Amino acid sequence: MSDIDAIPEFKTKSGDGQDVGITNLSAFASGPGIKSMAEVLAIILVAVVIIGGTEILLNVFAVPQYVLPKPSQIGLALISDFHLILPHLGYTLVELLSGFAIGAVVGLVMAAVITQFPFVEKVVTPYILLLVTTPMLALVPLLILRFGFGYTPRIIAVALAAGPMVMINAATGFRRVDPGKIALARSYGASTIQIFWKIRAPMALPMILVGLMIGSIFGLLTAVGAEMVGGGFGLGNRLTSYSSMIQMPQFFAVVLILSILGILIYVLFFLIGKKWASWEA
Amino acid sequence: MNAQSSVQPKLRVRGATKVYSTGSGDLLAIDRCSLDVAPGEIVSIVGPSGCGKTTLLWSMSGLHGLTAGEVLLDGKPVKGPNPEISMVFQEANLLPWRNLDANINFPFEIKGTKPDRVWIDELLQMVGLEGFGARFPRELSGGMRQRAALVRALSFKPSVLLMDEPFGALDSFTREEMNRLVEQIWLDRPTTIVLITHSIEEAIFMSDRVVVMSARPGRVANIYPVPFPRPRSLDIMATKEVFDLTNAIKREIVGDQKSRFSTPSAPVFQAAK
Numbered sequence A: 001m002s003d004i005d006a007i008p009e010f011k012t013k014s015g016d017g018q019d020v021g022i023t024n025l026s027a028f029a030s031g032p033g034i035k036s037m038a039e040v041l042a043i044i045l046v047a048v049v050i051i052g053g054t055e056i057l058l059n060v061f062a063v064p065q066y067v068l069p070k071p072s073q074i075g076l077a078l079i080s081d082f083h084l085i086l087p088h089l090g091y092t093l094v095e096l097l098s099g100f101a102i103g104a105v106v107g108l109v110m111a112a113v114i115t116q117f118p119f120v121e122k123v124v125t126p127y128i129l130l131l132v133t134t135p136m137l138a139l140v141p142l143l144i145l146r147f148g149f150g151y152t153p154r155i156i157a158v159a160l161a162a163g164p165m166v167m168i169n170a171a172t173g174f175r176r177v178d179p180g181k182i183a184l185a186r187s188y189g190a191s192t193i194q195i196f197w198k199i200r201a202p203m204a205l206p207m208i209l210v211g212l213m214i215g216s217i218f219g220l221l222t223a224v225g226a227e228m229v230g231g232g233f234g235l236g237n238r239l240t241s242y243s244s245m246i247q248m249p250q251f252f253a254v255v256l257i258l259s260i261l262g263i264l265i266y267v268l269f270f271l272i273g274k275k276w277a278s279w280e281a
Numbered sequence B: 001m002n003a004q005s006s007v008q009p010k011l012r013v014r015g016a017t018k019v020y021s022t023g024s025g026d027l028l029a030i031d032r033c034s035l036d037v038a039p040g041e042i043v044s045i046v047g048p049s050g051c052g053k054t055t056l057l058w059s060m061s062g063l064h065g066l067t068a069g070e071v072l073l074d075g076k077p078v079k080g081p082n083p084e085i086s087m088v089f090q091e092a093n094l095l096p097w098r099n100l101d102a103n104i105n106f107p108f109e110i111k112g113t114k115p116d117r118v119w120i121d122e123l124l125q126m127v128g129l130e131g132f133g134a135r136f137p138r139e140l141s142g143g144m145r146q147r148a149a150l151v152r153a154l155s156f157k158p159s160v161l162l163m164d165e166p167f168g169a170l171d172s173f174t175r176e177e178m179n180r181l182v183e184q185i186w187l188d189r190p191t192t193i194v195l196i197t198h199s200i201e202e203a204i205f206m207s208d209r210v211v212v213m214s215a216r217p218g219r220v221a222n223i224y225p226v227p228f229p230r231p232r233s234l235d236i237m238a239t240k241e242v243f244d245l246t247n248a249i250k251r252e253i254v255g256d257q258k259s260r261f262s263t264p265s266a267p268v269f270q271a272a273k
């Protein structure tokens, strides 16, 4: 155990473990940083201009609906066909949530364990990087061949896409050991388990949240992509189906739902980060 | 208290020797250090940087073991972290994700004991931090953080307080304020204190005895008594006794480093016996 003999220097603020994660937290936790009512109004104004402007331009140039539907048509389709789209939103969410849960749990546990063994970590890291950089969508046709057109191949793909993202960021977090804080806990007689839960885990939390956010966004992409490859349900399937039937307003309504889903995920983790990881920003 | 227990030192270091194994061989950090600290005594340790002060203090706290020698607390060997001993680290070492209250509560969470609210409130009041419980470390000044660390260290009423350059990062005014605060707390509840510092003035103002360590491998080179009654006023720092003492200690440390550089044969790395 090298920890036991290490005398901390306390020269750097939070240990010198450099963050080499996919994104850095300060950008994430500080977020868009909306401060005043004026900024909110400005953002709404821009939306109104863009949507209204598109509506007018499409009208003026009489662009046919199958090329680009007018915002108003998309809105109407969203309302009139929402009951048809809703079940598919449910299917996609089931895939996303279960695949993400599996991937996140496995990724977190692996990050926590592997960072305790520097040698194992060195050996495993290139393979995790390989998993991070390989688009898991590429495996979907194979998974479908093996598991059929149900939920299974999609959930596996989502887990494979999210897990390594969670793991690589969480590992960055767990690697940031501050010997001084561990010495502090040990001076009160802390056990290894207590040190993990009271020092290592909270120190890793900001990076874990980054991993969970990126992992869930990747999970959403992979779920929709997998649905486009095969199987008769899910928002991705709606996209292929509406576009093949040239139902462009419905097609864009689904795209709109997907954007809102992505934004909700971001906002969720932004709020969690603000609540639990703002000490680092 | 009978005659014998008042003679027994609170903390006794005997022949403390510590060898670190490093990539480039063994490194003898401290060599046969011996020191007795009486109950309620304040002892400072000064010495050139890297001479093994922290190594010695960590051995006293039980945070790491010795290669040879032993540390005794009330006559019993210290083999690991001990509930009677509390550490104050360089820079406050507060947990940034916890507010002040939660930071002070941290030792009790680890120990699984109940905090003595009355005592903690008294401490907070003494250091002027009452009402700051909801603040996070980043919202406190350096001095406030170190005061919070002091409260945390004393919260569970240790009988020995080990401090490793606790005020080194503070400006000199804040540092003097902290020194007086420690003395005030000590007067309120006498604790045995070992203080590492790189400020000879701080060492003299604070302690009953100043231990000077030699350059690596660290040995106890000399021990200077500082016979001023408490509470001390900053005025003692202007006396001739303190002036002479400061110079003697300074000469000892500087001279030690000079001799180290003038004798190239002096072993910097030395194998364990």
Ligand SMILES: Nc1ncnc2c1ncn2[C@@H]1O[C@H](COP(=O)(O)OP(=O)(O)O)[C@@H](O)[C@H]1O
Binding pocket: A005, A006, A007, B020, B021, B022, B027, B029, B048, B049, B050, B051, B052, B053, B054, B055, B056, B216
């Ligand atoms: N964990 C360690 N492994 C190897 N060498 C160490 C370790 N900790 C301290 N040292 C070395 O031991 C010597 C004494 O260190 P330290 O006790 O921190 O000195 P000081 O506190 O007096 O500055 C230094 O040369 C330092 O580099």
Ligand SMILES: [Mg+2]
Binding pocket: B053, B054, B055
């Ligand atoms: Mg030191």
